[in-house]
Amino acid sequence: MTVQEKIKAKTRTVEELLALVPDGAVICNAGTGFQGFYSKLHTIADRLTKPVVVYGYAGGKDNAYFWDDQYKEKFVTWSEFFGKPLRDRHPAGNVSLIPLHLHAFMDRFLDVYKPNIYILGTTMVDRHGYVRTPLSCPNRRAIDMADIVIACVNPLAPTVYGDTEISIDDIDYIVEEANPINTFDPGPLTDVDRAIGQNVATLVEDGSTIQLGIGAIPDAVAQAFMSKKDLGIHTEMITSSMADLCLAGVVNGSKKTLHRGKLVGGFASGSQKLVDYLTENPSVYLMPLEYTNHPAVVAKNYKMCSINTCIEVDLTGQIASESIGPRQFSGSGGQNDTAEGAIHCPGGKSIIAFASAITKKDGTRISKIKSVLTPGSIVTLSRNNIDYIVTEYGIAPMKARSVRQRVDNLIAVAHPDFREQLRAEANKLMLW
Ligand code: COA
Numbered sequence: 001m002t003v004q005e006k007i008k009a010k011t012r013t014v015e016e017l018l019a020l021v022p023d024g025a026v027i028c029n030a031g032t033g034f035q036g037f038y039s040k041l042h043t044i045a046d047r048l049t050k051p052v053v054v055y056g057y058a059g060g061k062d063n064a065y066f067w068d069d070q071y072k073e074k075f076v077t078w079s080e081f082f083g084k085p086l087r088d089r090h091p092a093g094n095v096s097l098i099p100l101h102l103h104a105f106m107d108r109f110l111d112v113y114k115p116n117i118y119i120l121g122t123t124m125v126d127r128h129g130y131v132r133t134p135l136s137c138p139n140r141r142a143i144d145m146a147d148i149v150i151a152c153v154n155p156l157a158p159t160v161y162g163d164t165e166i167s168i169d170d171i172d173y174i175v176e177e178a179n180p181i182n183t184f185d186p187g188p189l190t191d192v193d194r195a196i197g198q199n200v201a202t203l204v205e206d207g208s209t210i211q212l213g214i215g216a217i218p219d220a221v222a223q224a225f226m227s228k229k230d231l232g233i234h235t236e237m238i239t240s241s242m243a244d245l246c247l248a249g250v251v252n253g254s255k256k257t258l259h260r261g262k263l264v265g266g267f268a269s270g271s272q273k274l275v276d277y278l279t280e281n282p283s284v285y286l287m288p289l290e291y292t293n294h295p296a297v298v299a300k301n302y303k304m305c306s307i308n309t310c311i312e313v314d315l316t317g318q319i320a321s322e323s324i325g326p327r328q329f330s331g332s333g334g335q336n337d338t339a340e341g342a343i344h345c346p347g348g349k350s351i352i353a354f355a356s357a358i359t360k361k362d363g364t365r366i367s368k369i370k371s372v373l374t375p376g377s378i379v380t381l382s383r384n385n386i387d388y389i390v391t392e393y394g395i396a397p398m399k400a401r402s403v404r405q406r407v408d409n410l411i412a413v414a415h416p417d418f419r420e421q422l423r424a425e426a427n428k429l430m431l432w
Helices: 003-010 014-018 035-039 041-047 084-092 102-112 140-145 191-203 216-224 240-247 272-278 335-343 403-413 416-428
Strands: 026-031 052-055 075-079 095-097 117-122 130-132 148-153 165-167 173-176 209-212 232-238 263-268 284-286 304-308 312-314 349-353 357-359 365-367 388-391 394-397
Touching: 003 173, 014 035, 014 041, 014 173, 035 041, 035 148, 041 052, 041 075, 075 084, 084 095, 102 140, 117 130, 117 140, 191 216, 191 349, 191 388, 191 394, 209 216, 216 240, 216 304, 216 349, 232 240, 232 335, 240 263, 240 272, 263 272, 304 335, 335 349, 365 416, 388 403, 394 403, 403 416
Parallel strands: 026 052, 026 117, 052 075, 075 095, 117 148, 148 173, 209 232, 209 304, 232 263, 263 284, 304 349, 349 388
Antiparallel strands: 130 165, 357 365, 388 394
């Protein structure tokens, strides 16, 4: 069969695909651009006797299966990370987090569950009979295990190189829909963000390989790297600011010991400028998160610096990054993965950076450095895996530091308004 004949034989409508969803199905997805399928998923609700599990975020603002209370017993969403929609919907009870490190999330999930359906948002089928997931990689084991693999081919999806291609022979059905790729611009930087960025920049030597995490602070840090030389990138998430660093020539990967000269990442999320930079760029290499985030792989890089942010930290260096007290806010993501890789890398550094204090919506000012974590807080990064904690007031070394030294170092970079109180609490709790 020619590629065109295969496309024709495999093409279905969304309604035809929905008819294939079994009762109590487990549905996984990768890539982006499958809104058509999910916007109509609720239409099968009447025939379900067991809930359908959707693994991974697939909710749009208008997807009834996810947002409409009348369907919440019929469809549940599980994910290892909460973005805003999952966070907003969590109180309804149809969304639940699966605590997992990102390097292992899909493998550990597939050890327990067999997907009935694996949906891939992809580029159009090319002349060789291949599609590509645009800004992340497919999971090969999920493709092999799923009863049905569906490609939602999207004429607006950009081609990004790496381990992203899938043969049409591995795809059971194709549905075409044009979906613009979601992009967003980073917010403006404050003076505090810039000061934090400058402090982190003093820790990162020219030639280092960097990972920057999710959130405003890692973006600010990248801007402070503009005067660096020969940086490399090995990261979970490719951010907007990384495109700026590459375009400025600050990142060239020339000192990298793994994938020299290549920007290696697990997925990309950010601005249109970032998407434009990644599109058909031979120096960009998307690799599965099982690879990019595996601590043993991270550790093979040259002077690996893992740079992430958090919700709060206690005076001994325990890092809470995914919950506000007991309320799940995001997820572990790869924070532990890249930090653990960095501490096993010669010359590597595990860094957490954040503003020393924030003003809550009710006007109260709080310190992000606490004597003890807020009850219910989830520890994302063990205090054993942190080398430096950075605020706008400086750098608190943690590596091989005793609890007494950690307390002193952290109080020195806490907001001045809270230092006295933190000292009194530390003494009362005998944190030494
Ligand atoms: N106490 C109470 N609320 C706090 C807080 C604290 N100590 N620190 C932050 N918050 C609130 C903020 O006010 C904000 O509230 P809002 O949503 O109502 O505006 C919210 O928590 C998010 O804080 P912000 O600092 O704006 O978050 P961010 O977008 O910079 O992301 C993390 C920060 C920690 C949530 C994010 O980095 C994360 O999820 N990390 C874990 C995963 C990870 O690091 N992966 C690494 C590789 S990508």
